Amino acid sequence: MPRPSAADLSRRERQIMSIVYRLGLATAAEVLALLDDPPSYSAVRAHLRILEEKGHLRHEQDGPRYVYLPTLPRDRARLGALRQVLHTFFDGSASQAVAALLDSTDRPVTSQELDQLARVVEQARKEGR
Numbered sequence: 001m002p003r004p005s006a007a008d009l010s011r012r013e014r015q016i017m018s019i020v021y022r023l024g025l026a027t028a029a030e031v032l033a034l035l036d037d038p039p040s041y042s043a044v045r046a047h048l049r050i051l052e053e054k055g056h057l058r059h060e061q062d063g064p065r066y067v068y069l070p071t072l073p074r075d076r077a078r079l080g081a082l083r084q085v086l087h088t089f090f091d092g093s094a095s096q097a098v099a100a101l102l103d104s105t106d107r108p109v110t111s112q113e114l115d116q117l118a119r120v121v122e123q124a125r126k127e128g129r
Contacts, residue, residue, distance in 0.1 A: 008054055012039070016047050017056060017070070021077070025069045027062075 009017065019034045020026045032044045048068055051057040059066040090096040102109055
């Protein structure tokens with residue numbers, strides 16, 4: 001089985017993975033119902049099969065239907081995706097990535113989030129990371 005990598009996911013595949021992670025497990029019909037601007041049912045099934053081939057999903061049979069589950073826990077998949085983003089867009093620099101996130105205009109960073117970041121930075125200093 002190939003090792004899953006966030007780098008090999010299309011936009012639609014990322015949407016599907018997000019749904020499966022959110023639900024924990026999902027059928028093609030459940031994924032279809034939650035997709036924005038959904039394609040056909042057969043297209044969703046094709047995407048699920050491709051995600052299985054890429055190693056992101058596995059399925060179990062539940063009567064006549066397949067139920068899809070992620071192959072990696074969400075926190076491990078998240079870390080792998082973040083590493084790929086750091087490598088691709090920030091030359092591996094966590095500080096550049098954090099600075100870009102803080103400069104983002106999508107949503108202001110809350111005081112609580114800044115406090116949490118400060119705690120994470122302090123813990124990393126203590127651990128020598």
